[in-house]
Amino acid sequence: MESRNIPDGMTGTDHPRVVTYLEGEVIDFQTYSLKTNDTSLSCxxxxxxxxxxxxxRDLDPSVIANKLLCSRCVPRQDMAGYILMRWKERHSITSETLQDELSVRGLYYISFRRLDGEIMGIYRERGDHTTQEICLKPDSSFMTCPAYSFR
Structure with a gap:
């Protein structure tokens, strides 16, 4: 992931940017469930x-905790419209000196809506209850239908 225009001149360059390495899990309810493999998090x-x-959003949190997180049995039709993922920043690629200053302790909860390509993400930092939200929507003016031809 690349972040640009980093505040306070942390990168020490004229074009401040930071590139971090991410690892991710696609929630398939077989290999990975909604439950994070982080022992510091409860259901x-x-x-x-x-x-x-x-x-x-329309579910009671106790339903999520009791039925979805702590089991791998999830109705497929409920999730068919989304691809769910978890992303974890591991380290800075652009600068080792920034490693201590940048926060790579948290993780992202991600949903990708298949219908329109919207990506919604919530960043949660370990040990902190504050979150940051990101919402990426495709610019429909640039979306085109695929084209192909036979020879």
Missing amino acids: DLDAHYWNLMPPF
């Missing part, structure tokens, strides 16, 4: 953050 805390995501 209730994980449920709280997933409850902020579009596919779960």
Whole structure:
């Protein structure tokens, strides 16, 4: 992931940018469930953050915690319209000196809506209850239909 225009001149360059390495998990309810493999998170805390995501907003958080997080049995039709992921920043690629100053302790809860390509993300920092939200929507003026031809 690349961040540009980093405040306070942290990068020490005229064009400040930071590139970080991310690892991710696609939630398939077989290999990876909604429950984070982080021992510092309870089912209730994980449920709280997933409850902020579009596919779960109308559900009671206790339903998420009891049925979705702590089991791998999820109705496929409920999730068919989304691809769910978790992303974890691992380290800075552009600068080792920034490693201590940048926060790579948190993780992202991500939902990708298949219908229109909207990506919604919630960033949660370990040990902190504050979050940052990101919403990426495709610019429909640049979207085109694929073209092909036969020879």
